[in-house]
Amino acid sequence: MKLILDTRPLRSSAPFRRVLAGGVLSTVGGQLAVVAVLQQTWELTSSPVAVGAIGLAQAVPMVVFGMVGGVLADAVDRRRLVLGTTLGQMVVAGLLAAQAFAGLDSLAVLLGLVALQSACGAIGAPARRTFAARLLPADQVGAGLALFNLGFQASMLVGPAIAGLVAARWGVGSCYAVDTLTFIAALYGVVRLPALPPDGAGTRPGLAAVVAGWRFIAGRPVLAGAFLTDLIATVLAMPIALFPVVNSERFGGDPQTLGLFLSAIAVGGIVAGLGSGAVTRSGRLGLVMLAAAGLWGVALAGFGMAPNPWLALGCLAVAGAADTISVISRGALVQLVTPDAYRGRVTAVEDVVGMAGPYLGNFRAGLVAGATTAGVAAVTGGLMCVVGIAAVAAWTPALRRSGMSAKPLSGHQTS
Template sequence: MERRLLADTRPLANPHFRRLWRANIVTVIGAQLTVVAVPAQIYAMTGSSAYVGLTGVFGLVPLVVFGLWGGALADAFDRRTLLLVTTTGLIATSACFWLQAAFGGEDVWLLLTLFAVQQAFFAVNQPTRSALLPRLLDDDLLPAANSLNTTVMQAGGIAGPLVGGALIPLIGYSWLYLLDTITLFATLGAVVRLPPLPVIGATVTPGIRAVVDGFRYLRQQPVLMMSFVVDIIAMVFGMPRALFPEMAHLDFGGPSEGGLAFALLFAAIPAGAVVGGVLSGWVSRVERQGLAVVVAILVWGFAMVGFGVSAMLAPRAPAAMLGVAVLMLAIGGAADMASSAFRMSMLQAATDDSVRGRLQGIFIVVVAGGPRVADVAHGATAAVTGAAVAAAGGGVLVVVLTVVAALAVPAFVRYRVTRRG
């Protein structure tokens, strides 16, 4: 029973996946140190949240542009070679972060430019990395492999900021950047040991036409298209993170500058995803993956409704309702982990290898862009309705629109894979 409940570790029997996964444990934490250090250093330089906010622009633009172009590159060149180039690029940019801090850097535009370059390398690296999984593992192991990867990413999202935030006052920014640089060599070592991975049937010349061809292919695949649509619904309408500061202060009684309630709300979704990943042994046994995605997103939507309602009731019992709010967000995080694992597995298994990189590039753009659109939408709505109503209303919209989408494309709900054994 315990083995069936805990994460399915069979993908780790593959030595190439195992090396990449183990290296990622170290690398993700190192990357999160930079995620913490960059905005902290910018604020220390300028004393302005407006400059800190520019990281969103300098991060999102290269992520979109190079995410799409990187997908085309991943369909044109040997994916091992592309990973070697981009991982080396990430190491170089991290080293530049370290050097500018070590020499007392005070140029905020240099820091933002380095951040943009780093995000460009990341945007090419990630679709390439995802596109090669079906070449390393059988299709029935992809859900488990994606669950293992997601669990590491979410765990790093918790551990990295906690460690980074504690270390900045003790050792300064330069050492955090240096630690990130060093940890990336673990991934480089794992990539070096991969076999050559040329694209099967590659006929792509990287460029705008190749990107357009990727979108055209996606449009002709209603099941794959729906995997993007339902994720956009879940994230744009259901991701309430922009409301956490206000709700922590006004609804749950925390101080205006942060505090325990603030920290708990931000940590709840990734913590739920980590727990969901640890208890993800069931994902490899699911054949109706389309239906599983719909159910997971409905759970996410209902959890966001519960989160909003708990904030509405918070004035009566702030501590108790904070516990309920954190629980709802954690449930949502676990559901999102499952949805992500199934959607990525569908995208990897049901796509021709010759176009797999471009669709993974689109996936990266959707995953990165959806929450940022949600930040704007929830912030604007909260200004009119209040944060609690905005959060609960967004959850309701997720439920309604997901049901409508499932009814509109029943082929997505019927999509299944054949499980071995």
């Protein structure tokens, strides 16, 4: 039974349940927007480099504003910070819908709005990612993160499939409109939370606070190794920018097929999430994370070499399962070794790596595919990922040994 998903957080914390439900519904809308941006960019340009530029438009604001959000999360009430930034994301989603319905056909406007929404998300993300550690007991934090991840994977399964149907029937503007409405659920999940000031509040926003956060990470090889593992996996092997190219070359460019690529990753993620009990109770979280990141690279190299669409979808499902295991184990490990006074800034670094890494990886994939082929971009990226993960494992013994014996958490609230 320990292999099965741990659902204790759903029973122990009503605020956690509301945040989870609102986040899942909003993420479904976000997946509709992801497919819409990919499809609209491809229709405007027919260029894999332009599709890859979506990643750059998202990554730059994530890096620039992510650390700002981390410092703010350690200085102000985290609930209010998330409410404000979520409202900003909702407004930008409405503007994306407006530009699509108006038929502006401007790549610059599209990428500018994508960058603005990414900036809003980057400022609020560090505070949002601390919610599980504040709302749950220490021994349930890993399970809470697994539930968040399972909800995300379920959204990836449902959202892209719906997006393909909606975009094919009513156009990409309708996808953006649905995304706008689903932010209401996210706002509801947060507005009823109790006040969530950081423990030992007193961090003063500024460069000194940012430097202190980086010093904290640099002094802990487990944190540094965990973030480097994620960066290697995402920058070198992220395949999303290749999907429209592969879809166009092999399957006639049908938007519904494009949605299936994303859904295949979600299928693997859901299966892994349902069996995540073994991960959340593991005594070797670092080793689990490293092995999962290596499998991610192998699976995506297989996707690049797959001779038929069914094998390609199978490889993406394996990649999705590996990604879920890696995300859960890394998230639990990071939370366990980080005191609340630093949690916003450390989480900001995790978020910058976890979000900007894939965007930069998509940009890399688009450039390589433009210079060679989509298959070459996938295979070389996957193999380089495996080599990089092996190097981190060899050079960071503390990460291999790390697990549930890490420092316990404090400050959980359930009211």
